[in-house]
Amino acid sequence: MATLEKIRNRAGIVIFVIGLGLVAFLLGDFLNSGGSMFRSQNMVIGEIDGTSVSYPEYQQYLTELEDYYKLNSRSSALDENTSQQLREQAWNQMVQDVIMNDKYDELGVQVTADELLELATGKNVHPQIRQMFTNPQTGQFDKAQVVNFLQQKKADPQAEFYWLFLEKQIKKERLFTKYRELIKKGMYVTNAQAKSEAEAKQVKVDFDFVVKRYATVADSAITISDSEIKDYYKKNIDNYKQEAIRDIEYVSFVVEPSEDDKKMAQEKIDRALVDFSKPEIDAVQFVKLNSEADHIDRNLKIEQIASNLQGFIATAEVNEVYGPYFENDTYKLTRLVEINQIPDSAKARHILVKDPALADSLYNLVKSGADFAAIARTNSQDPGSAVNGGDLGWFKEGAMVGPFNDACFEGKKGDIVKVETQFGTHIINIQDKGRPVTKYKLATLEQKLSYSTRTNQDVYAKAAKFAALNGTIEKFNASVKEENLIKRYGRSLKKNDRSVGNLEHSRELIRWAFKADVNDMSEIYEFGDEYVIAYLTGAKEEGSQSINVVRASIERELRNEKKAEMIIAEIKGKNQSDMTALASSLESEVQSATGIDFGAFQVPGAGVEPALVAAATATAMGEVSAPVAGNNGVYVVKVNNVEQVETSEETEKAQLKQNVTFKIDYQATEAIKKQATIVDDRSKFF
Structure with missing residues (x-):
């Protein structure tokens, strides 16, 4: 082991x-x-x-x-x-x-x-x-x-x-x-490919362009028939695949402490103040037995103490109590336990072993003068420090686990001590200690403000009444409005999603949504401090989206294609040699781009437009291109300057090979995945 x-x-x-x-x-x-x-x-x-x-x-x-x-x-x-x-x-x-x-x-x-x-x-x-x-x-x-x-x-x-x-x-x-x-090994980059790629990148062009955007043509000028939409849908059916998703609407009834709960918490902390203030009471033990937060046994400099306590600490006597005070939904009492003069840092080295018998043996050796560093290198089971002879360097108080920390800061310089922690037995040599500073040890009793069982029951009763009276989606929506509740939404939920919005551990709500029918109401779910009632308002099954769902996007694609034809016909009827005149006649303007090569991703002022890049890099200097249809409009290009850039065929071949590797790593496995039939029904069990 x-x-x-x-x-x-x-x-x-x-x-x-x-x-x-x-x-x-x-x-x-x-x-x-x-x-x-x-x-x-x-x-x-x-x-x-x-x-x-x-x-x-x-x-x-x-x-x-x-x-x-x-x-x-x-x-x-x-x-x-x-x-x-x-x-x-x-x-x-x-x-x-x-x-x-x-x-x-x-x-x-x-x-x-x-x-x-x-x-x-x-x-x-x-x-x-x-x-x-x-x-x-x-x-x-x-x-x-x-x-x-x-x-x-x-x-x-x-x-x-x-x-x-x-x-x-x-x-x-x-x-x-x-x-x-x-x-x-079945993929090969030919010299012709490398040469073609290098030549394409050897040319950088500066050009002017004019665009007439599709948005300038009124939609009413274009007619799209049902048969065109159906044909487009059939040809591009793979683009409209969808996962099974669900949409829900829900209301949440949050359980929060009532005024009675606050009064009870205040009374409880007031009662605790009586005993906590008694000097004969061990404040640390009292906190360990009664507080809702763990006691942190540390000596703190005044600047490390919360600002609201610093004024109290600066003038308080040992055993004085500050509070009650309210902070982060918690009532607190803080007692000054000790005022100590303790170094802020210490320097030590140690040997960590798990076997108590070996620890005793090594402890006796170093106490009798054996080489501490050599024994640490050979025997310590803390690999991080063993290589340095057990040296831990300088560290602040509180940086080490409790018993280790106390041994270093309460012992004397030069001491060799043995302590037990959850990591094993430590043989510690305290090598040096910093200058003592004033530090304070505090004990804080915490009483969190929480709701009672009665409050919880009252909120649940309210949620149950709402559920009983609103058995239809129409009544649900009407009651939400009448009672001024906040309706929330869980949209496009997938069957393996783990939560809805900010609801804690709300996996069960998603499982319900995939079992329910549209307009079904859920049972009352408890998620953290909330009771939730939901309605299933929408359901889409895995497969292809219906033509009615994607009709608008298809119409937009077809409309842009027809607009492109109209704009191209319009441009061909104009004088294209004068870019300024052309822009004016199209109610557009001349724009410019510089340093564009065939591999450019986008063009400033135009966006992602591969057709524009292709036209610019394929047009000779001084010439004007034919109109080309892009993503957002139709473009005409005039090339003003062509710069030849040296590009190595070997470099391009290496890049192409790298691209092949990338495609194998990602696209090959993607292709295998697409060919396989994978049914995932874990959502029924988890």
């Missing part, structure tokens, strides 16, 4: 996905996919390219990820945000495994046991393993550490799991790398 602890320190806290290829594969719609999977009919929560996925299979993936994360982060519990990230990653890995394993089998792509051993102990060690087994003193990879770990891991179940998980991820990355390289 000790070896695992060392490599874990170096590996860092990560949710493990190796390699750009795998990251690329997980981009896009996969991030919003999910699934769980029993083979039984009612517990299948996903399907990946014809393979049903059961809950136990999904849970196995998820449990491995969670266990690995917990080992790395040294935590026994996961917060909701981390749990959700791991659930997404588990599903994404399952998708990748099913789809890519078929590709690997078709092509005979494999990773042998010898390859894995080479990646662990050979000449080309995997970066993750190199990081884990790098000697902190030399900065060099230590192959002996890997061999030692592999020999000992079977005696430690956690170390065995850790390694098997790591090995599995490395194998996946290696498989994908091989697959990617096969595709790369």
